[in-house]
Amino acid sequence: MYSQGLQDAKGGQEPEGLLKAFQKRIDNEEKIEPRDWMPEAYRKTLIRQMSQHAHSEIVGQLPEGNWITRAPTLKRKMILLAKVQDEAGHGLYIYSATETLGISRDEMTRQLLSGEAKYSSIFNYPTPSWADMGAIGWLVDGAAIMNQVPLCRASYGPYARSMVRICKEESFHQRQGYDIMTVLARGSRAQKKMAQDALNRFWWPALMMFGPSDKDSTHSAQSMQWKIKRFSNDDLRQKFIDATVPQAEHLGLTIPDKDLKWNEERGHYDFGEIDWQEFIQVIKGNGPCNKQRLAARQKAHDEGEWVRKAAEIYQQNQQDTV
Amino acid sequence: MKLYEIFIRAKSGLNHRHVGSLHAADPQMALQNARDVYTRREEGVSIWVVEAAAITASNPEQSEAWFDPAADKIYRHPTFYPLDEEVDNM
Numbered sequence: 001m002y003s004q005g006l007q008d009a010k011g012g013q014e015p016e017g018l019l020k021a022f023q024k025r026i027d028n029e030e031k032i033e034p035r036d037w038m039p040e041a042y043r044k045t046l047i048r049q050m051s052q053h054a055h056s057e058i059v060g061q062l063p064e065g066n067w068i069t070r071a072p073t074l075k076r077k078m079i080l081l082a083k084v085q086d087e088a089g090h091g092l093y094i095y096s097a098t099e100t101l102g103i104s105r106d107e108m109t110r111q112l113l114s115g116e117a118k119y120s121s122i123f124n125y126p127t128p129s130w131a132d133m134g135a136i137g138w139l140v141d142g143a144a145i146m147n148q149v150p151l152c153r154a155s156y157g158p159y160a161r162s163m164v165r166i167c168k169e170e171s172f173h174q175r176q177g178y179d180i181m182t183v184l185a186r187g188s189r190a191q192k193k194m195a196q197d198a199l200n201r202f203w204w205p206a207l208m209m210f211g212p213s214d215k216d217s218t219h220s221a222q223s224m225q226w227k228i229k230r231f232s233n234d235d236l237r238q239k240f241i242d243a244t245v246p247q248a249e250h251l252g253l254t255i256p257d258k259d260l261k262w263n264e265e266r267g268h269y270d271f272g273e274i275d276w277q278e279f280i281q282v283i284k285g286n287g288p289c290n291k292q293r294l295a296a297r298q299k300a301h302d303e304g305e306w307v308r309k310a311a312e313i314y315q316q317n318q319q320d321t322v
Numbered sequence: 323m324k325l326y327e328i329f330i331r332a333k334s335g336l337n338h339r340h341v342g343s344l345h346a347a348d349p350q351m352a353l354q355n356a357r358d359v360y361t362r363r364e365e366g367v368s369i370w371v372v373e374a375a376a377i378t379a380s381n382p383e384q385s386e387a388w389f390d391p392a393a394d395k396i397y398r399h400p401t402f403y404p405l406d407e408e409v410d411n412m
């Protein structure tokens with residue numbers, strides 16, 4: 001997801017004929033592969049969207065990693081560990097797909113650590129409670145699925161293929177989250193309160209994951225035309241709300257939105273205004289945990305320095321002995 | 323570190339299939355990483371790792387010149403040859 005529709009797409013001067021032929025391939029649902037001709041703007045937009053997506057998977061490990069050592073049972077610990085490991089895998093699939101567009105892994109890492117590249121706003125919220133692991137799996141991975149399923153048909157082959165792998169793994173993530181919420185919601189009063197509290201804190205940030213409202217999202221049209229986006233931000237958000245509200249009701253949990261109500265005529269839920277000011281602040285780096293998240297990535301990068309060095313020396317030695 | 327392309331055989335009887343790439347210092351490390359990255363859910367019974375630099379690929383800009391000549395050789399397909407009804411299937 002995770003790109004949140006912030007990418008831009010300004011084209012340079014390219015031969016009309018090539019551009020037309022390219023668009024025709026896309027209109028015919030043909031996939032574009034790494035060595036095919038593509039407009040520079042398409043390449044740039046994809047690099048931005050895909051690297052943001054990969055960064056989100058990587059940074060997304062942090063809020064949940066926070067609970068691995070204190071998961072309530074061994075079973076929960078193993079599940080959480082597997083889930084977080086999957087997210088690392090997702091990051092790697094997408095980084096590898098992004099590299100086919102001509103950007104190096106090192107450059108992407110540099111952009112993340114320098115703050116130049118964005119990642120999903122959702123991972124800048126803290127996870128003070130075990131119930132947050134439930135809310136994240138259920139809502140955050142749930143929102144990610146809404147966004148990623150259409151990306152399985154994205155026009156860029158390597159991106160689409162990595163999404164197919166990822167989507168297969170995401171449903172486990174969402175289910176284990178809902179399972180945590182179910183156990184808490186059916187537990188003691190204190191446990192139910194924990195579940196409700198996590199829902200209260202994660203509901204609105206989860207809705208923001210779909211990016212700005214369509215009326216403020218300037219680059220969507222081009223991305224739609226290129227088929228690296230299939231549904232608008234608002235459409236996906238509505239889809240997510242419609243799917244999630246009954247799930248909350250089923251657990252006896254209350255969505256923290258007093259304007260939320262079923263609209264018979266539209267066949268959708270109406271919902272309250274999103275606090276876009278908060279969204280912009282978090283994207284800008286002023287969310288509750290932005291600094292902490294980047295500092296954690298930087299620390300991991302620095303502490304891994306000797307491993308990368310050792311690997312390089314090893315590689316050199318191997319070559320020398322041949 | 324070098325870029326390796328990863329190929330996985332999902333089960334015996336199937337071809338190895340390209341699944342993605344990763345970075346490693348040597349083929350052994352590439353294999354170990356590939357196992358962790360690409361086969362966490364029994365996706366494979368065999369892995370090939372190939373240094374990306376060792377792959378020579380056809381040029382997509384010449385794909386017409388390369389692949390189109392096959393299009394007009396329809397006599398390579400069985401349906402090019404009509405069969406009398408009595409013979410039916412062959």
Ligand SMILES: [Fe+2]
Nearest residue numbers: 057086087090
């Ligand atoms: Fe993921």
Ligand SMILES: [Fe+2]
Nearest residue numbers: 087141170173
């Ligand atoms: Fe996930």
